[in-house]
Amino acid sequence: MNFLKQPELPGEKFQLNRTRLRERLLMFLIRKVLSRMVFPVPVVFELVLLGALLLMFKRTKRAGRVLIGLGIMLLFICSQPSVGNRLMHRLESQHHRLDASLLSADTNYVVGVAGNGFEVCDVPEGTCNGCFNDCFLIRLQEAGRIGRVLGQRGIAYQLVVSVASDEPTATKQDALGAYFNAFGIPPEKLVLVEDAYNSKLEVDAFSRFPGRLILVSNAYHVPRLMHLAAEKNRNALAAPAGSRIFQSVGGFSLGIPSAEALEYTRLFVYEQLGMRFP
16 A cells, blocks of 8 residues: 655654653553543442441541532532533534535645544454454545545645554555545555544644644543644644534423433543543
8 A cells, every 4th residue: 555654844853762651651551540530430439348348447527428428419410411412512513514625626635534542353354354343444434435526626635644643654554545545545545543542643744734723522522632733733624523412402302310421521531631632
């Protein structure tokens, strides 16, 4: 596959030395661990655990009961469909689906695709053995749709895909080439980014390419990418894909907790943390 390579910014070392790389990875892991401690379920667990410990002492039994009650109440609220759906809708409604047919023919575009799950699968010998998870496929499909329209209109573009995994580069290139071939996108239009392990580094990598940036990701994740692009003074276009909330967020749910609503609440907290602490 004749993939293009990432350009380097003038005067910038793209390859970091090992010590600097270890420091960045360590900080990344620390931030990931700390951020997960404020997700709904961990907070509930922390409140209940602390409350149970306080119940062991006579003077703090009342405080322990209060903390356990707060934990249960928080879990009930965060798992309500009326709460989770509204929080997810708040993220997904910020940007609308990109109409690629309205893009200017005089502009060069960089279609940046935020990465997600990729792994090597057991398949018959002689076939591409790279597999994308469902979330990543939603992003790739939207990028393929945009790339096909741009190609049909004769508009210059590059399709830059982030896949930060340990699989061999050739495997990832073969999988991407085979997937986008179905959209009529030739390999020379594709660029693989392998070292962007978070959203900030992905936007940094996409910004190395000259042209108007189009950011492709799931609808709930696009606001974070746009926020990061704005911080770099990049006038990017949003290309949200795979909205989870298709109908009105109202309705009567009988107050029954839902695991799906709890996941929506978690995603909302995750995206908000990503905007404020990239």
